[in-house]
Amino acid sequence: MIRRNRGPIGDDGSPEGFVVIEVNQKGLRVQQSPTAWLNKLENQAVLLDTLGDAKRWERATDPSEAPAEPETVRLMSRKRTDAIYVLMQSAPRGLAFDRVGSREPFATSVRAAAISATQLILQRAALELDLGPEEFEALEPRLRNGLPLLQLADFLINGAGFSRRLASSESGKPLIARLIESLVNDPTDRLVSSYFKESHSEECARSCYRCLQRYNNRGFHGLLDWRLGIGFLRAMLDATWQAGLDGRWSAYRELADWPRLAREAAEELRRLDPDRRRVELLGPLELPVLFIKPRTGALDVEPQ
Numbered sequence: 001m002i003r004r005n006r007g008p009i010g011d012d013g014s015p016e017g018f019v020v021i022e023v024n025q026k027g028l029r030v031q032q033s034p035t036a037w038l039n040k041l042e043n044q045a046v047l048l049d050t051l052g053d054a055k056r057w058e059r060a061t062d063p064s065e066a067p068a069e070p071e072t073v074r075l076m077s078r079k080r081t082d083a084i085y086v087l088m089q090s091a092p093r094g095l096a097f098d099r100v101g102s103r104e105p106f107a108t109s110v111r112a113a114a115i116s117a118t119q120l121i122l123q124r125a126a127l128e129l130d131l132g133p134e135e136f137e138a139l140e141p142r143l144r145n146g147l148p149l150l151q152l153a154d155f156l157i158n159g160a161g162f163s164r165r166l167a168s169s170e171s172g173k174p175l176i177a178r179l180i181e182s183l184v185n186d187p188t189d190r191l192v193s194s195y196f197k198e199s200h201s202e203e204c205a206r207s208c209y210r211c212l213q214r215y216n217n218r219g220f221h222g223l224l225d226w227r228l229g230i231g232f233l234r235a236m237l238d239a240t241w242q243a244g245l246d247g248r249w250s251a252y253r254e255l256a257d258w259p260r261l262a263r264e265a266a267e268e269l270r271r272l273d274p275d276r277r278r279v280e281l282l283g284p285l286e287l288p289v290l291f292i293k294p295r296t297g298a299l300d301v302e303p304q
Helices: 048-052 105-129 162-167 175-185 215-220 226-237 258-271
Strands: 002-005 018-031 036-047 057-059 071-073 075-078 083-087 136-144 147-154 277-282 287-292 300-303
Touching: 018 048, 036 048, 048 057, 083 162, 083 175, 105 136, 105 147, 105 162, 105 175, 105 215, 105 226, 147 162, 162 175, 175 226, 258 277, 258 287
Parallel strands: none
Antiparallel strands: 002 075, 018 036, 018 057, 018 071, 083 147, 136 147, 277 287, 287 300
């Protein structure tokens, strides 16, 4: 397994990488007793801000004696452990699952669905195996041959056998496949059955500490959405699923209250500027559409 750190997030929402510069380290102590020093250690790389300590660092020079220039890098590290991968065999027609790896704003919902699906599998597997969720590591979803791939790994180096257990067959079917089917189709599933209780579904539009959120996945709290996650897993089981494009909201429990949530979201946006905004239900599916009146007096449309 290879971990990749793409650096801090910039103002545009994209990773900026780490800006480093090649330097020589000066006055490095290499032995405590008796004390031994190395005058110069070449070919080091440090963050650009670190270069201000002139007593410790000096800029390296290339053969032409020109000072080294800063460069932007990403960090990678290897970790040997067991992992399990779940690949979608075919994407439902009309749904943009090829945007899983994109971090563009318009594709955030697809990545959020994949990350939520990964967290659902992780937490359901922990329940099934009677483990803490921390025993698994949720890896970033990605594409393989244009299709979404979800990834889980054992947290411990060299593995602990948990991923192997999920891959083991029961009645000719891997355990992880049975767990995904339970998450999607079983109303009494040990993990998600409580999500659909009225007290939760009406109060939790995306995720909370009663469902997907945990302290150890706090870095993903802004993306987690239990409805999106279950929908993503359903697409992995049913290549004909249309995510509501066919108007069959009530046929799928994760979509049953989507029209209500969409209207509430549109209304919240309208209230931000009620004099210039209005909401109408349009089309055969009666989808809420937010109309915004610009300063010129014409009408612009922003579908929400």
